[in-house]
Amino acid sequence: MMVFTHIRDNFAAAFFPRLSEWLAAFVVLALGWMLTANPALMVAGKTDYQLMLMIASQPFWSTTLILFGAGRLTILLINGAWRRSPHLRALAAFLSCFFWTQIALSFAPTFGFAFILACGWLGMDMINIMRAMRDARTIDDTYTRRTTGGHA
Template identity: 35%
Template sequence: MPDRAGAAQARLTEWMLAALMIAWGIAVALPGETLHLSGFRALVTLAPEAAWAGLSIAIGAMRAAALWINGRWRRSPLLRAGGAAWGLGWWLGLAGLLWLGADPEALPSAIAFYPVFAAFEAASVVRGAGDSYRSGALARWRTRSAG
């Protein structure tokens, strides 16, 4: 059986981003009106807190499941790349909505973090896609297009 410790270490950033999504969702789901701070007004205009919490937890849990499956199934890097793509969209969406809802003279500090998370998600998409190619997960499509 191959040693998977190196692969697990390389995916640590992906695990962290999945955990951050789940934690963000849990924080929003807790009692109180977390998203009623001024910077989040664009979010609550689109959907209630419960929807944002559920979506964040769902994406984070999907990412964690894809990471857990990774290495146990040949096509799993595609799941990882897809999960990272969802994460990329999530963090960019949050950053954009936070920017839209914020007071120009008092931007929330989170505006600095979400684009950084998105950049690491983009790197995870590239890494997952590369792993998919190297593992042969894309072989079915390569042989059809080559023939």
């Protein structure tokens, strides 16, 4: 019972400060699911998805987004429940920027809602990188002080 209390308390303390990271991870996962649920979305000939289709097929994008989103959610769960993992959080946010960039560039020719939304998610994950790296520095500095006896 104490283990569950520990996990619940640590998770609750880490969830809200990382809410934007959780949302970004869920959106990547949902985008992958959407591509699975709508198999004709990225048909050849549509201008909106040509850049993404030049890189990979729709089933590949779907699988990649689902696996990446699930992996990022796992990193966040571990960070909140067991141990701090700001370096992995920063890496996941950095790698997410690849997806947001591909989506933004794919929709840039139509310059519509999807372009602006993708740019917003890209900007948010850039901020998430900086916040996670700040957390990483704090943890690294604390570790250094412990191992050097307080002398950095």
